Every structure is written in structure tokens, then in C-alpha cells.
Amino acid sequence: MNPLGVTRPLTAQRRFLNQARAKLDESLPWDSGRRSLWAALIALVLAVLVTLVWLAGRYEASQVQAELEQDTSNAVGDLRGGLQRQVQALQALQSAHFSPPDWQTRALELLRDNRDWLRVEWRDPSWQLQAFADSPLRAPAFERIARSDVLNDANQACQRTKRLNGPAYSSTYFLPQSDGLGMEVMELCLPVMQAGDLLGYMVVTYSLQELLTERLGATFGRKNELSFIEPDGTRLAIAGTQRREQRIFTSQQLVDLPGNTLLLRMDGRRGAPDLFPNVLTALVTGMSIALITVMVLLTKDARRRQKAERDLAEALAFRKAMEDSLVTGLRARDLNGCITYVNPAFCQMVGWEAEALIGKNAPMPYWPPEMVDEYQQRQAIRMAGNVPPREGFESVFMRQDGERFPVLIIEAPLISVQGEQTGWMGAVIDISEQRRIEEVSRASQERLQATARLATVGEMASLLSHELNQPLAAIASYANGSLNLLQDPQAVPQTLDDVHMALRRIAEQAERAGRVINSVHDFVRRRDQSREPVPPHALLDAIAPLMNLQARKLQVRVHMRVEPGLPSVWCDRTMVEQVLLNLARNGMQAMDTPPCLDRVLVLQVRRTLTHAEDAGVEFSVTDLGAGIGADVAAQLFNPFFTTKPEGMGLGLSLCRTVVEQHGGQLEFEELQPKGTVFRFTLPVADSGKPSLSKA
Known part of the structure; x- marks a missing residue:
């Protein structure tokens, strides 16, 4: 039995641990509510972050779309301005009276300056061709198909010219080429007037592809794709950058021309908005991410703290259960000798409650009155540190009812976490039962010794009978021999010498027998x-x-x-x-x-x-x-x-x-x-x- 480690049955420890766990379980609803609040806060922050990023993306998309629409509007304006300047150039050509060869020379110069012109014609009021000039920059437009086969659109444009009394544009039509391809073209009819009289018509054939390239490609085609489309979406001409995988922003505007209306479409070459479209959104998003990170870290820290608190509570409960289960009394004192802690075993041992002992200093309530001076002197020596640590000594304590009982006190310095001594920790063991067992053992030992002495008497008798057997046998042999020699009537003097020798042997063996008796006696008595x-x-x-x-x-x-x-x-x-x-x-x-x-x-x-x-x-x-x-x-x-x-x-x-x-x-x-x-x-x-x- 270890006096310092004797514990009560483990049921008390289990009972205490179960109570501690029950108290911890009572706090679980609050922990669940706190977890719900954390989850709601995290969900709210995530929703704000997603909404903010989505709104920022939408804002950037609207900005890109507005910029594209503005570019489309500017492109329409530039296209109208360019067409108007071309009309003015044609009016300057018809204002002078040129002969057909001179007119043709002047028309070729205009064709060189305007790459979107395919052909310029001078017709009289009866629609007869007076002169014409094809663009010197490309093959003749009407090489594959005769001009007379496609005069209907131009004629309609000239009819609208009479009603409008100004330039008019025809509808677009497809013009096949000699290379197997073709192009969409449009006719411009400009009346030639003099003093209010109609002198003829100037007809210009436009290439819609060249019109987009020359008038808008250099300005808007570097970052957008330009096209003339029909109302159903059919593309008539395309110019500018062609990156279909990024063409997601589209703007369409009508190009109102006299006699005809074109639909200009502009596709932005920029891709979808970035996740963080601007610095402000990126900053807010970064702060939100940082907030979420801090919240996650705080959540983990809270879980760690909660686990540490639970582990600490269980450890304290387990230690408290062990302290309460010990039958060894524990007593802690500070450097001045005041009691700072006692366990239930110590209180039960001395019969005093813990509240009545904590804070007490010499003389202690459990000291016998007749030993107070001796105990005070001994405590002063121990408080001075003159006693080796962990030295056990016996003492006598007094219960509250006045009963004295012996104890064994083992006291050692109480060291703090910083390595400094803050007091003394003592283990007090009630050795009353041990003293009783020692008395019983002493009485049993005395009875055994008495029994052993009785057995020794028998052993000594056996030893004496065994060890004296040989000397006595020798003495008997020598005595019988001497008697036989003395009874011989014819004994000679040598016989007397033999008798004397035998008697000496008898004396030696008798002395030997005496020594055997003394030796055996001493041997039995262990002296x-x-x-x-x-x-x-x-x-x-x-x-x-x-x-x-x-x-x-x-x-x-x-x-x-x-x-x-x-x-x-x-x-x-x-x-x-x-x-x-x-x-x-x-x-x-x-x-x-x-x-x-x-x-x-x-x-x-x-x-x-x-x-x-x-x-x-x-x-x-x-x-x-x-x-x-x-x-x-x-x-x-x-x-x-x-x-x-x-x-x-x-x-x-x-x-x-x-x-x-x-x-x-x-x-x-x-x-x-x-x-x-x-x-x-x-x-x-x-x-x-x-x-x-x-x-």
C-alpha cells in the first residue's frame, strides 16, 4: 500500500467528471447559438462581397456599352460628314462645264481620292450615258455583269432625286465580280441643275466594304468591328478587327441617307469585365476578403480557445477528483506559514472545515496545546529553509474533539511556473493504523521469539546428543581397554604405560566433550x-x-x-x-x-x-x-x-x-x-x- 497514492474507489472520480461534463453540456445551446451568429455574419459578408463585385461588373459593362454606343454615334456622324463632303465634291464637278474628255479626267482624279467609289457616270435627263469613269485603283466593277442589267436601283434613286430636289441614295444590292466573289454596292444620284433646269444626273456607285474601311476603319476599326447589316442581322459589309471570341458588346444605329437608310453595327473587341474592374472595387473586395480571413481566423481561435477551456475544465475536474479521492492530506502554506490550501482528506483528518483553516497561521487549531511551543520553533526552522526538502518527520495532531493521533509529514518547496518558491506543499499521512499494526507485529514477534526459544531447547538437546556421541564412544572404548589390561594378571610394565596413555585419551575426550557442550550451547544461543x-x-x-x-x-x-x-x-x-x-x-x-x-x-x-x-x-x-x-x-x-x-x-x-x-x-x-x-x-x-x- 502506497501511503502517498492511496485513493478512494474511482466511482467518486467518475461522478465528479460526469458533473463537470454535464455543466459543459449546459453551455452547448449557447455555443450553438454563437455558431449560428457566426455563420449568419459570414453569409452576410459573402453576400455583400458577391453583390458588390456583381454591381461593379455591371457598372463596367454599362460603361463599356455606353462608350461603344458613343463610338457608334460618332461613327455615324463621321460617315454622314464624309458622304456630305463627297456630295459637295460632285457638285463642284458639275458646276463647271467640261467636255466629256475633260470631265472624265476630273472624275478619275475624284476616283483616286475616294477609294470607296467604284464608278462615276454622267447621264442626261433622258438617262442616256454621256460619260463615265471607273476607279483606276481596281478592276472595273461592271466587268462581269453589264451595267444595263443593274440600272434599276440607280434609276429609282434618280427618280427620288426629282422628288427630293437633292441627292438620293439607292438601296443596296449585290454586284458579282470576275474573281467569283462579289460586293454590296449602293448608288448615289445627284441632279445637275442650272437655273432651275435639270441638265442631267451624276451617278456614283459606292462599295459598302470600302465605305466602312475608308471612312471609319482608321478611326474606329482598330478596337471595334464595323459592319452594315440588314434588319434581320445579315451582314452586308465588315471592317475593322475580327475577334469573335471577345465580341460581346454590340451597338447599332441607323444611318439616315436621302432615299435610303443603312444600319451600322459596331462590335466591341473588349472581353467580359474583369472580376475587379476598378481600384475601388478591388480595394473593397480586398478588404472584404481580409475581413472574411480575420473572421475565419477568429472562428478557429474561438474553437481552439473553447477546446482549451474544455480540456482545462476536464483537467481541473480530474485533478480535483484525484485530490478529493486521496486519503493523504494535502496542505499548502505560503512563505509566511499561512495555510493557502487544504484538501478534503486533511479536513476529515483534523475534523475542521477548509474555511476554518485557510488563512490560519501558527498556532494551528490542530496543534496539541502542550506542543505549541515545540511546533512553532520547528515551523520557524522550516520556514527559514534550514530543513532539507522532502524530508519526512513524525508529529502528533489533534482532532477537533481533542483526540490525538500520530501523523507523518512530508513537506517540499512549492515552485511556481516562473521557477520561484511561493510556499511549501506538504503531504500529511495518518499513521495511527500503522502504529497499531506495528504493535500487533511486535507482540507477534515476541510470541515467535518465545516459541523459538522453546524450539532452541529441543535443538540444543539434539545437538548435544549428536555431538557428544563420538567423544563418549571414544571414552567408553578407552575405558574398556584399560579395564581389560588391568585385569590381566600377567601385565608387564609396558601395559601400565598403555593404561596411562588410554587414561590421557579419556581425559582429552572428556575435555573435548566439554568444549562441544559449550560450543553447541553458544551456537544455539547465537552468542x-x-x-x-x-x-x-x-x-x-x-x-x-x-x-x-x-x-x-x-x-x-x-x-x-x-x-x-x-x-x-x-x-x-x-x-x-x-x-x-x-x-x-x-x-x-x-x-x-x-x-x-x-x-x-x-x-x-x-x-x-x-x-x-x-x-x-x-x-x-x-x-x-x-x-x-x-x-x-x-x-x-x-x-x-x-x-x-x-x-x-x-x-x-x-x-x-x-x-x-x-x-x-x-x-x-x-x-x-x-x-x-x-x-x-x-x-x-x-x-x-x-x-x-x-x-
């Missing part, structure tokens, strides 16, 4: 044991008599191999001797089986393979028995496990415990082709080591 530097060969020499006695009984040859120059080892001599004796006895008993013919036990002492200064001395006991099976090896060192009918199962367990107390480890491995090797390591004696060490 400080006496250790001393002991030469390795001395350990082997001490157990040699008992080991040889067992070897003779089991017919085992014992080989001791001690590496020369070995240092002394630091150990409890009696316990290590007992370990070596137990391992040697187990090895000899492992070879006490009929199939084992080569019964050799090897005790070897050498340096460990690591040649460091603190390297130890390795002791190994090797037998040539049948080895240890896998099922036995798994529980070989378990207490009370044995494979011997008379065994107690404590020997190897005690041997391992003794070796581990000396800082080593008892190990074994199989020997090929048969046998087992037990080995352990003892530390090298150092002159600086004390004579006592903790077991």
Missing part, C-alpha cells in the same frame, strides 16, 4: 563465539585419532594432503574440527558397502584458486562411494533428513551452518567415475582481527 588463528594441519591432527579409529573399524585408508606453507585460518577450532570429523565420518560410511572395494578417504587442504591477498584456505573431503542421487541432493542439507537408519539428519545441516558463520559455503560435487567431494573455505587469519566475532 559471540571465540575464534582464533589455527594452522590447517593442527585441525587435521586434532581429529586424526577419532578418524583413524573409525577408519580401522570400516577398513578405510585415510590420506591427508596439506599444501606446504599454508597460513593459519581464522575460525572456531572446536566447531571446524567437528565439521571435518562429520564430513570424514560420512565419507567413510558412504564407502561401507560391499561393491566398494577401493576404500580411500582423502582430506586435502590447499589455497583457493583465487590468488588474491584475502584468498582463503580450501578444505576438501573426497570419498569413492556410490555418490549422491538427484533426489537426495535436493534435500541433503535439510534438517532431520537422513539416509541412515540410526541417523538424526542434523550433521550436514549443522556443518553448513558452521561454515556459513565463518563466511564460507559448504558445497559438494560428483567425482568421476564415482565418489563425492565436499569442500568449504575458511578465511586466512590476520593479525589485526579481533579474538571475538559475531556469529
